[in-house]
Amino acid sequence: MYDVIVVGARIAGASTAMLLARDGYRVLMVDRDRVVRDAQSTLYIHQSGVAALHRWNVLPEVVATGCPPLERIRHTAGDTVLDGAPSRTGGVRAAYAPRRRLLDPILIRAAVDAGVEYRPNASVNDLLFEDGRVVGVRTGSVRGEAEHTERARLVVGADGMRSTVAARVRAPVLMQDPHHTCVYYTYWSDLPPLLRTFEAPGRWVATIPTNDGATLVAAYFPQAQFPAIRGDALDALLTQVQKTAPEVREEMAAGRRLEHVHGTGDQRNFFREAQGPGWVLVGDSGHHKDSITARGITDAFCQAQLLVDCVGDGLQDPKALSTALKRFAEQRLDALLSAYHSTLKEARLESRGPRTDVPLGMEIDQKLVIH
Structure with a gap:
């Protein structure tokens, strides 16, 4: 018992x-x-x-x-970039x-x-x-x-x-x-160790540094696109990064993919x-x-x-x-x-006006807004 x-x-x-x-x-x-x-x-x-x-x-x-x-996050939405550091939480x-x-x-x-x-x-x-x-x-x-x-x-x-x-x-x-997005991601070498998110109407990209010098590169798509992109998820991911975060796509060209593409349409x-x-x-x-x-x-x-x-x-x-x-x-x-x-x-990946917060729920005590 x-x-x-x-x-x-x-x-x-x-x-x-x-x-x-x-x-x-x-x-x-x-x-x-x-x-x-x-x-x-x-x-x-x-x-x-x-x-x-x-x-x-x-x-x-x-x-x-x-x-x-x-210890820092940078969020890009169109011509606006929010750059900040998280506040201390629980020590x-x-x-x-x-x-x-x-x-x-x-x-x-x-x-x-x-x-x-x-x-x-x-x-x-x-x-x-x-x-x-x-x-x-x-x-x-x-x-x-x-x-x-x-x-x-x-x-x-x-x-x-x-x-x-x-x-x-x-x-x-x-x-x-209802389901709103589907997501695909993989791991890439030789990217800057930066936590970054990028948004545009109908698109979302993130880079998240992890172990062994790898960076998770993720792309979010409207759920309605899932049947069209699931057949070639790598091409869809790279295209999404190119459209939404061209600086990241340029960095990826100098690195290499470390794993196959992971993803789901069941969010x-x-x-x-x-x-x-x-x-x-x-x-x-x-x-x-x-x-x-x-x-x-x-x-x-x-x-x-x-x-x-x-x-x-x-x-x-x-x-x-x-x-x-x-x-x-x-x-x-x-x-x-x-x-x-x-x-x-x-x-919902909808268009919005200029935002004053960053995603991932970070509490920000420093903020740099660049237009």
Whole structure:
């Protein structure tokens, strides 16, 4: 009998499991993957997310990967350029964008060091229910080996946008909006280590420095263009960069592409009900939005901390736990709703007048406006 079973061992799941174990709970964390691989991700961690890593004493390991600190941002919209530095948040100033094949194992190790039992290569086939309450999971090896039954007072679904946990509990969708963009990106060598975003009507480009001297170069397109561009995503990406950020395209000519092109046309926008009897959803399982503002990792950290703060020492008492989960659901919506609406505004890729803010949610204490 575990106190908590966490389904999913990536950003949201590993963070939640680590924090619960540090609070003294017996935690099992399962994940269907045997090996941690890179995930489809814009990589960027906002300062509030970096501040969480700092609080959890995990930031030094992230810095040790050689991921460069991102201490300035430049946003170009037509003839206007905004250049600024982020304000200090929670004792940190820099943002970071580490590769997920490096970041996720750091969080998994921190969870295991805290006492979490980590079981990779274990696919959750179903949930256990008693009197309408989730009381555990049925897991089996991805290779089809014998099924195991594990019980817990709480099951945490941290298994992504297509969450099995959410499907099994039939979590209602509270809010849903249409897809607005599709995105393609790759990694390039020998670009300036600058965090930059560029916008024009119907177009968006970003460069995000990451590990090993590589830079993620991403291009966003209206969702309606997805069928036309998916057949030759590299050409679409390069053409978009040429139109929207010609200086970046010129820099790319002097470097080289390091990987194939990644991308998706499935950028869903929704909130699911976050909790119910014996279950709760964190990360993309309960809430997902367009990646154009790169909020996914930071929001996952926020939800992990919020859930653990709400649960406190009340997990052993079913009534107290029910109250805590309802409080988490309410506070999650309050914490994330504003960013959800601002993200959808960006994702519409519409023309706008001169802006006085920069994207990616940075708080700016210095600003240079160049016309």
